[in-house]
Amino acid sequence: MVSKVYTTEELINILAAERQACLKGDRLKLEVNVSGNPVIDQFIRTDGLQKFTAYQDFKAAIHEYQKEYLVSGIIWRELTVKGKTINYPEVDSQLIALPSDLDILKAAKSSILEFWNEVTSEMDLYLSVNNSKQYQQIIKADVDRIAQRTEWANICCFEKSNFLEIILQLGWGQPQEACYKRGFPNSGSEFIHAVIPGNYPIG
Known part of the structure; x- marks a missing residue:
């Protein structure tokens, strides 16, 4: 005991x-x-x-x-971009997601997507391809299609005085295995990078 x-x-x-x-x-x-x-x-x-x-x-x-x-792997994050703030769940990179954690992530997906759409309007969008070695420019409709076939979302931001990159991760399965294709096809994710027009993703 x-x-x-x-x-x-x-x-x-x-x-x-x-x-x-x-x-x-x-x-x-x-x-x-x-x-x-x-x-x-x-x-x-x-x-x-x-x-x-x-x-x-x-x-x-x-x-x-x-x-x-039954110890959750979820930590709560807060992100503020362009004066807008979101609190969202994320599984710590060293822990796993329990089934109940996956339910929390799935429930938060729509609010993360809504926040993403608000803060990335007027930005250029790129899909990370070839294990994040290359980026392919896409449009919002492409993001919507990817979102429809994924289970959960995560978001992060790199910001400097003259640079802003907002990264949306759309994934399925275990987040711990989704990043580096370790759990593919049961777990995986796509990364979409939003940057100020004329810039190129660095994340």
């Missing part, structure tokens, strides 16, 4: 501390082999891989904890 169930914020802090410990070399998974061939492995530095694997194992244990004790 667990006397105390950790909160989302506590799990995020625990993961951050563990990540630092792994990066410093305080945690290593010593049995990691690069090639599986002991003759070759003796010539390859494995400390980076050992640190990475140790953290990945710890993170997987935290994800199991989340499932067992």
Whole structure:
């Protein structure tokens, strides 16, 4: 019987501390082999891989904890662009989304899209293609089509004195697996970049 169930914020802090410990070399998974061939492995530095694997194992244990004790992966963000503000849910990048979290994300999709449409009118739109190595200019109707076939949305912004880029992520499945095509086709996402006319996406 667990006397105390950790909160989302506590799990995020625990993961951050563990990540630092792994990066410093305080945690290593010593049995990691690069090639599986002991003759070759003796010539390859494995400390980076050992640190990475140790953290990945710890993170997987935290994800199991989340499932067992129903600890949400959602954090709430606030974004203000062009004088308009939105509060929206996002799954922390180190945690997983529970089924109830996915319901929250799906419920927030329409308000995120509404906010996006308000703050990006008069901006140029680009779809990220080729694993974010290239951008293809699109129109609002294209965004609407993508939105119809996705489950949830996320939004972020890069702003400097003379530059504004607002990125809309439209995804499906587990957000943790959606960004880098790790979970494709069960999870995935498309990124749409809005920039001031004449500019090009940098995010």
